[in-house]
Amino acid sequence: MPISSKAVASLPIYRGPLPHITTVERLPVTVYDQPGDASRAVAREIVDLVTQRAAAGKQTVLGLATGSTPVGVYDELIRLHREEGVTFKTVVTFNLDEYWPMPTDALQSYHRFMREHLFDHLDIPRESIHIPDGTLARENILAACAAYEEKIREAGGIDLQVLGIGRTGHIGFNEPGSTIESRTRLITLDSVTRSDAASDFFGEWNVPRQAITMGVGSILAARRVVLLAFGEHKAPIVRKAVEEAPCSHVSASALQQHADARFVLDRAAAARLSRFESPWVVGPLDSMGLEWTDQLTKKAVIWLSLKLGKPILKLTDEDYNEHALQDLLSCRGRAYDINIEVFRSMQDTITGWPGGKPGASRRPHGGSDAFPKRVVIFSPHPDDDVISMGGTFIRLCEQGHEVHVAYQTSGNIAVWDESADRHVDFVEEFCKAFDVGSPTSDGRAREIADRIRRFLREKPPGAVDIPELQAVKGLIRRTEARAGARYSGVKPEHIHFLDLPFYETGRVRKKLIGPDDIEITVKLLDEVRPHQVYAAGDLSDPHGTHRVCLAAVLGGLEAAKDRPWAKECQLWLYRGAWQEWEPHEIEMAVPLAPDEVVRKRMAIFKHETQKDRALFPGPTDPREFWQRAEDRNRDTARLYDRLGLPEYEAIEGFVRYKP
Numbered sequence: 001m002p003i004s005s006k007a008v009a010s011l012p013i014y015r016g017p018l019p020h021i022t023t024v025e026r027l028p029v030t031v032y033d034q035p036g037d038a039s040r041a042v043a044r045e046i047v048d049l050v051t052q053r054a055a056a057g058k059q060t061v062l063g064l065a066t067g068s069t070p071v072g073v074y075d076e077l078i079r080l081h082r083e084e085g086v087t088f089k090t091v092v093t094f095n096l097d098e099y100w101p102m103p104t105d106a107l108q109s110y111h112r113f114m115r116e117h118l119f120d121h122l123d124i125p126r127e128s129i130h131i132p133d134g135t136l137a138r139e140n141i142l143a144a145c146a147a148y149e150e151k152i153r154e155a156g157g158i159d160l161q162v163l164g165i166g167r168t169g170h171i172g173f174n175e176p177g178s179t180i181e182s183r184t185r186l187i188t189l190d191s192v193t194r195s196d197a198a199s200d201f202f203g204e205w206n207v208p209r210q211a212i213t214m215g216v217g218s219i220l221a222a223r224r225v226v227l228l229a230f231g232e233h234k235a236p237i238v239r240k241a242v243e244e245a246p247c248s249h250v251s252a253s254a255l256q257q258h259a260d261a262r263f264v265l266d267r268a269a270a271a272r273l274s275r276f277e278s279p280w281v282v283g284p285l286d287s288m289g290l291e292w293t294d295q296l297t298k299k300a301v302i303w304l305s306l307k308l309g310k311p312i313l314k315l316t317d318e319d320y321n322e323h324a325l326q327d328l329l330s331c332r333g334r335a336y337d338i339n340i341e342v343f344r345s346m347q348d349t350i351t352g353w354p355g356g357k358p359g360a361s362r363r364p365h366g367g368s369d370a371f372p373k374r375v376v377i378f379s380p381h382p383d384d385d386v387i388s389m390g391g392t393f394i395r396l397c398e399q400g401h402e403v404h405v406a407y408q409t410s411g412n413i414a415v416w417d418e419s420a421d422r423h424v425d426f427v428e429e430f431c432k433a434f435d436v437g438s439p440t441s442d443g444r445a446r447e448i449a450d451r452i453r454r455f456l457r458e459k460p461p462g463a464v465d466i467p468e469l470q471a472v473k474g475l476i477r478r479t480e481a482r483a484g485a486r487y488s489g490v491k492p493e494h495i496h497f498l499d500l501p502f503y504e505t506g507r508v509r510k511k512l513i514g515p516d517d518i519e520i521t522v523k524l525l526d527e528v529r530p531h532q533v534y535a536a537g538d539l540s541d542p543h544g545t546h547r548v549c550l551a552a553v554l555g556g557l558e559a560a561k562d563r564p565w566a567k568e569c570q571l572w573l574y575r576g577a578w579q580e581w582e583p584h585e586i587e588m589a590v591p592l593a594p595d596e597v598v599r600k601r602m603a604i605f606k607h608e609t610q611k612d613r614a615l616f617p618g619p620t621d622p623r624e625f626w627q628r629a630e631d632r633n634r635d636t637a638r639l640y641d642r643l644g645l646p647e648y649e650a651i652e653g654f655v656r657y658k659p
Helices: 035-055 071-084 110-117 138-154 191-201 216-220 232-243 251-257 294-308 317-322 326-332 335-347 384-398 417-434 439-458 467-488 515-528 545-559 594-605 625-642
Strands: 029-032 060-064 091-095 097-100 160-163 185-188 210-213 225-229 261-266 374-379 402-407 495-497 532-536 570-574 588-592 650-656
Touching: 029 035, 035 060, 035 071, 035 160, 035 225, 035 261, 071 110, 091 138, 097 110, 138 185, 138 210, 216 251, 225 251, 232 251, 232 261, 251 261, 294 317, 294 326, 294 335, 294 625, 317 326, 317 335, 326 335, 374 384, 374 515, 384 402, 384 467, 384 532, 384 570, 384 588, 384 594, 384 625, 384 650, 402 467, 402 515, 417 439, 417 467, 439 467, 467 495, 467 594, 515 545, 532 545, 545 570, 588 594, 588 625, 594 625, 625 650
Parallel strands: 029 261, 060 091, 060 160, 160 225, 225 261, 374 402, 374 532, 402 495, 532 570
Antiparallel strands: 097 210, 185 210, 570 650, 588 650
């Protein structure tokens, strides 16, 4: 039965911002549970401003940003225009920046980005749209930058400036060292910025080295500024920009000096702010609308243990009193009792039987008593299963469970052109060696091979692959995934390739999740009727695929929630190469022995095109994916050891999803 568009978005209902009471943050910060909530709120703020000024006979001048962060705002503006009749005819826009040199119709051009994501869908007059020109000759840039500033002044200045923030803390392309007086200019991009942009250009070597950007001074001249940041990977730089003194090395920190600037974050991007990371050092919890729940108590005790370098069971009343946790003692009793409570809760997370042990009465996972269990492991890319939970994957198979693995996307954009060319060569040589196929089919194969090779010879930097090359790259990832799953113990008939439609654009930027993605997911779930489901929960994935794939799993489970099998089904979230769960979050910790760590590594090695040097390694990190995974798992084991728990070689951590 087709899945309705309502089921697509088994999304949380809209929630308003979380309370903001802190003396640590140096400028206003608004935090929402979900990025969608934040985006809708900012879009409504923009619409209210446009409507109010239009009613007074005034135009509204907006400063706009590009990148994935503001897309949710732009989507909501489009919806408000189409469904609620909001007009933008009185709006004038100025974009922050553009790569240089950059043709306006190039795939990575911000001109094209803004047309596709906003301008083609609104009624803003074309003459009211302004974006820096990346096609200018170098000798004309200085004059053009001065003219851009003059146009902003002639328009009356920017009423509301929308910003994102880069990992170096840049706003616009104002890299570290940009002064507070800087204006629109040509700037050389930081290596971190170019690395972060590499995926959009199909390789860092294709990223332009320079860009034209409005300056920090240009941004501060706006009457109101809203900076958006979503995701865990933005949390460290958000904290620097918000809680530390202004510094030219973090250009976003200059917003502290603006009379009407604020940060709008989701909970993940706000995670390193003091009021979320260690609220007890900010002030009384009741002043922030918080109380000493079991989870917050666990977080505080772990924080204290690690801060002092003492195992949990050795913490004393004095330790609590001297480190801002007097309130915890007064609410929950003496240190001895709190220590035992938290220690036992950590101890109970450890299990060598992730699918449940026959006859065991006490395990952290609970769930169905069935043994063996039917298990589905959803893997966003073809290697996330073994990278993120390879040890647990192998353990589930060895312990006799019926394990299915579902690869949600083809991962075809993450294959080097040279690898694809080599595989095409292999197919041709295979056909010759064994005289395979008829003359017609051989001719067809040669035709496809010639087309691929001709494209590769003439391929412009950052170009989208032709369908035949995309198919070859997808087949390479598929055979690697199949090899990794078989090595882990999965039966061939239990390996599923979903090829969710949202991914198949040939570009890094994907489509929104749709009913087809949910329907494919539900079909598999109904086929397997799982007791356990595992899915990627590391939303710091720099390309956003993990976030969309998790939405597909959640949407599928929501659509199937009334099925009998769904009543006992549990969803466990793992994390991959970018980040691990915080220790207070982990609800199931699966320890790995030294030989199991090696087996996991060998399963990862089956993904040959991702080894040595992955095409899209994510944020700057020289380690290979298997090294990141091993280091992460060993760090988790060391952390448990430091807290006074048993010492293991490595640990894979999981969190149970609770709607």
